[in-house]
Amino acid sequence: MLIFSQKMIKYMEYLPITVQLEYKACLIVGGGDVALRKLKHLQKAGASVTLVAKQFSEEILEYCQNSTIAVHLIKSAYEAKFLAGQFLVVAATNNYQVNKQVSNDATEQRIWVNVVDDLENSTFIMPAVVDRSPLLVAISTSGVSPVLARKIKEKLEWILPDNLSILLNRLKDYRPKLKKKYHSFKDKRSFNEWYIDKSFSGELTQINDFESAIKYFETDYLAKGKVYLIGAGPGDPELLTVKALKILQKADVVLHDALISEGVMALIRKDASLVNVGKRAKGHSKKQEEINELLIEYGKQNLTVARLKGGDPFIYGRGGEELEVLVENQIDFEVVPGITAASGCASYAGIPLTHREYSQTVMFITAHCKNSEDSLNWPSIARQNQTVVVYMGLLRNHILSEQMIKYGRDPDTSVAIVENGTSPSQRVAVGRLCQLSELVEQYQITSPSLIIIGEVVQLAEKLAWYQSSLFLNENNQEPRYLLKEAV
Numbered sequence: 001m002l003i004f005s006q007k008m009i010k011y012m013e014y015l016p017i018t019v020q021l022e023y024k025a026c027l028i029v030g031g032g033d034v035a036l037r038k039l040k041h042l043q044k045a046g047a048s049v050t051l052v053a054k055q056f057s058e059e060i061l062e063y064c065q066n067s068t069i070a071v072h073l074i075k076s077a078y079e080a081k082f083l084a085g086q087f088l089v090v091a092a093t094n095n096y097q098v099n100k101q102v103s104n105d106a107t108e109q110r111i112w113v114n115v116v117d118d119l120e121n122s123t124f125i126m127p128a129v130v131d132r133s134p135l136l137v138a139i140s141t142s143g144v145s146p147v148l149a150r151k152i153k154e155k156l157e158w159i160l161p162d163n164l165s166i167l168l169n170r171l172k173d174y175r176p177k178l179k180k181k182y183h184s185f186k187d188k189r190s191f192n193e194w195y196i197d198k199s200f201s202g203e204l205t206q207i208n209d210f211e212s213a214i215k216y217f218e219t220d221y222l223a224k225g226k227v228y229l230i231g232a233g234p235g236d237p238e239l240l241t242v243k244a245l246k247i248l249q250k251a252d253v254v255l256h257d258a259l260i261s262e263g264v265m266a267l268i269r270k271d272a273s274l275v276n277v278g279k280r281a282k283g284h285s286k287k288q289e290e291i292n293e294l295l296i297e298y299g300k301q302n303l304t305v306a307r308l309k310g311g312d313p314f315i316y317g318r319g320g321e322e323l324e325v326l327v328e329n330q331i332d333f334e335v336v337p338g339i340t341a342a343s344g345c346a347s348y349a350g351i352p353l354t355h356r357e358y359s360q361t362v363m364f365i366t367a368h369c370k371n372s373e374d375s376l377n378w379p380s381i382a383r384q385n386q387t388v389v390v391y392m393g394l395l396r397n398h399i400l401s402e403q404m405i406k407y408g409r410d411p412d413t414s415v416a417i418v419e420n421g422t423s424p425s426q427r428v429a430v431g432r433l434c435q436l437s438e439l440v441e442q443y444q445i446t447s448p449s450l451i452i453i454g455e456v457v458q459l460a461e462k463l464a465w466y467q468s469s470l471f472l473n474e475n476n477q478e479p480r481y482l483l484k485e486a487v
């Protein structure tokens with residue numbers, strides 16, 4: 001997915017707008033194939049079309065004879081007087097001078113003009129259109145490549161189901177009824193979202209009338225809210241799953257952790273209520289009990305609640321505990337997995353967590369306090385030929401390396417610390433297990449950081465791809481990629 005910021009695009013060359021042309025007077029200057037094509041196009045929108053040309057092709061005459069909508073044909077050379085009362089004009093002759101004259105006259109009279117295949121003399125251009133009326137998809141390349149626009153149109157024609165017009169006509173029919181039925185904007189919007197989702201998944205084939213749809217909606221959706229436990233991934237917003245994105249764009253409330261990246265936060269529906277459960281006064285995070293209470297409070301309302309956590313909610317995320325609370329309170333939920341820091345950071349640092357030659361096992365551990373260290377099975381963690389990924393291990397890194405070496409892991413085993421993994425400020429420091437603390441100090445590594453221990457780390461130098469231009473850049477004042485040994 002591409003995210004454009006305001007800074008990247010200053011303005012659009014053209015503003016796509018849709019114009020109501022029913023019964024509006026439109027003029028086409030020209031009498032050949034192109035004029036006929038434009039005539040058909042304008043007639044589709046219900047325009048009242050006049051054609052002016054010295055000669056009309058057989059095809060145009062035949063078409064006009066059989067057309068159920070009247071077309072006004074004027075057999076004459078073009079004159080400016082024909083512009084009087086016209087809403088817009090299309091110049092479609094094969095004579096540049098005539099087209100130019102039409103353009104000049106129209107511009108002078110402030111009538112919109114399109115000169116076929118001539119951007120310079122046009123004040124509007126016509127996009128390629130995928131027509132699923134009332135749904136219209138207009139594709140414009142700002143006149144750069146009509147062929148590309150047509151190719152994209154072909155693809156969209158294929159993707160967009162034919163019955164979209166049935167769906168839209170139903171939504172149009174339901175609109176006034178919905179207005180009477182529900183007064184709150186939220187209920188109306190929820191119905192529309194629910195109805196569209198269900199129609200796309202083919203679950204409404206038996207339901208053809210408004211009353212049955214409302215009945216189904218109220219039992220299926222409205223009576224209860226739902227909590228979605230969502231993994232936001234390690235930082236890069238493009239690592240969010242499609243499912244997570246869809247939910248974030250319809251959520252009423254988002255309870256999010258402190259460390260969710262700005263890029264992911266920017267994808268949340270603009271009018272959703274945001275509750276930062278990672279922060280409390282004076283920088284302390286909310287207690288788990290408080291978060292649970294909020295989940296119950298919101299979950300019991302008729303709301304779409306997103307509980308957004310970094311990485312994957314089931315990996316050192318207390319996601320399981322929060323779900324148990326929801327079960328106890330009979331609140332519906334779904335879980336949307338996310339890319340955990342181990343996968344994200346390893347991939348972006350070029351470290352395959354397993355490798356046929358170096359490591360057959362991978363183990364995730366956490367070591368953030370004395371309790372968690374005491375309960376760890378150090379002999380199994382220190383086994384050879386396995387990769388150990390340590391979450392929240394930064395503060396007590398010295399105990400980690402001491403214990404692993406004490407229980408038999410080679411002190412020269414490679415380690416990497418990935419700081420702010422997958423984000424533009426990612427840094428990777430590489431060294432040996434016995435140097436772990438030196439690495440942290442030397443590079444002043446800060447949280448969030450992930451420690452990866454094992455022979456696979458040796459591959460980082462060869463496989464680094466993310467920000468690789470900064471790789472081993474000794475002269476860079478502030479190197480982001482610190483892939484070198486601590487001395």
Ligand SMILES: C[S@@+](CC[C@H](N)C(=O)[O-])C[C@H]1O[C@@H](n2cnc3c(N)ncnc32)[C@H](O)[C@@H]1O
Pocket residue numbers: 234235309310311312313314315316317339340341342345390391392393418419420421422423447448449450451
């Ligand atoms: C409370 S745990 C949550 C883990 C999360 N549920 C997951 O699946 O990634 C937080 C720890 O994950 C690691 N972490 C999360 N995101 C990270 C990132 N972008 N770069 C490095 N480490 C990260 C750090 O060790 C951090 O202290």
